[in-house]
Amino acid sequence: MTEPVVAGRVPAKVTLEAGKDYWWCACGQSKNQPFCDGTHKGSGFSPMKYTPEKAGDYWLCACKHSSKKPLCDGTHKTLP
Known part of the structure; x- marks a missing residue:
């Protein structure tokens, strides 16, 4: 597996x-x-550790293609 599975479009x-x-x-x-x-496990992918400095609401990427992983950058809007 070379590309991540798109888990969600939002x-x-x-x-x-x-x-x-x-x-x-x-x-x-x-x-x-x-x-x-x-x-x-066995896919060649590893999870990304994220430790926020501030408590609160965050929008985490579900399409797995954000350039600001793990945060959403809107890339899901451009996926085919």
Whole structure:
């Protein structure tokens, strides 16, 4: 697998705690989107650790093609 699976065409709004580590799914196969559930094993993908500095709402990329991973940059709007 060389390209991630598009898990969604809209970002996932999540409330995150400051200083806590979160593992964002990079492969798109997790059943616990936008977070990793270990499904990537053997795919060549690895989850991305994200530790927000501030608590609050974040929009995490679900299409897996953002240039600002794990945050959404609107790339989902341009996918075929």
